[in-house]
Amino acid sequence: MNDGEMKLRVTPIGNGTVIDHIPAGQALNVLKILGIDRTTQATISLLMNVSSRRSGRKDIVKVEDRELKEEEVNKISLIAPGATINIIRDRRVVDKYTVDMPDLIVGVLRCPNPSCISNTNEPINSRFIVKSKNPVILRCVYCEQAIAENIADYLI
Ligand SMILES: Nc1ncnc2c1ncn2[C@@H]1O[C@H](COP(=O)(O)OP(=O)(O)OP(=O)(O)O)[C@@H](O)[C@H]1O
Ligand SMILES: [Mg+2]
Ligand SMILES: [Zn+2]
Structure with missing residues (x-):
């Protein structure tokens, strides 16, 4: 210590x-x-x-x-x-x-876009590509919606 x-x-x-x-x-x-x-x-x-x-x-x-x-x-x-x-x-x-952020985040965050296919009843895991780690910028693979702040709000 x-x-x-x-x-x-x-x-x-x-x-x-x-x-x-x-x-x-x-x-x-x-x-x-x-x-x-x-x-x-x-x-x-x-x-x-x-x-x-x-x-x-x-x-x-x-x-x-x-x-x-x-x-x-x-x-x-x-x-x-x-x-x-x-x-x-x-x-x-x-x-x-x-800690090290993975390059692809699967099944961990809900896409903020309500009409994203990952938010429908389809058996599809959410997928975000990490565009930038600092500042954190994530982008949904399916609908391109970005998450850049309040990431904790989207945790599944
Ligand atoms: N036995 C312990 N119980 C509770 N907390 C501990 C214990 N040993 C270490 N810690 C805490 O774990 C963290 C890392 O301890 P360490 O001795 O490596 O400190 P440090 O040299 O300040 O590390 P860093 O360079 O990562 O800041 C510190 O927050 C320290 O207070
Ligand atoms: Mg320290
Ligand atoms: Zn999406």
Whole structure:
């Protein structure tokens, strides 16, 4: 842990995952992606608007005794590009990586265009091509509709 964390805000966890460098304001969307709600039994630490040398303010989510699935990390990359995933074992960071947005996003986001074929009863998964990662610009493969902001609103 760096000296910025000397003023510990939460107890260190023994095992689990720390999702760090989440843009301020996106932590609740990360919880939503992870399916964490009032029924969740796992211990979760949530830090919002903590100061960060890198980005002014950031959010952090710490989930005990859980490692994330690739699909979950891919979803997080859409709302928190640049987030880092830290795997904690025996209280130490044993692995760390930065989330990376896939080039094609299948079945994860609802197309904002109500008449898009992916919004009909046809058995068709939504598909978005990533046109730009920073800023995030996605385009529907079927109808060309773009998604560039409030991406969390379109999560299926
Ligand atoms: N045992 C632990 N319990 C809870 N949080 C932890 C634990 N160990 C590390 N962390 C948190 O995980 C994140 C990564 O830890 P690390 O020690 O790599 O910090 P860092 O050097 O600031 O990393 P980075 O360069 O990614 O910002 C930090 O937010 C840190 O507070
Ligand atoms: Mg740090
Ligand atoms: Zn579409």
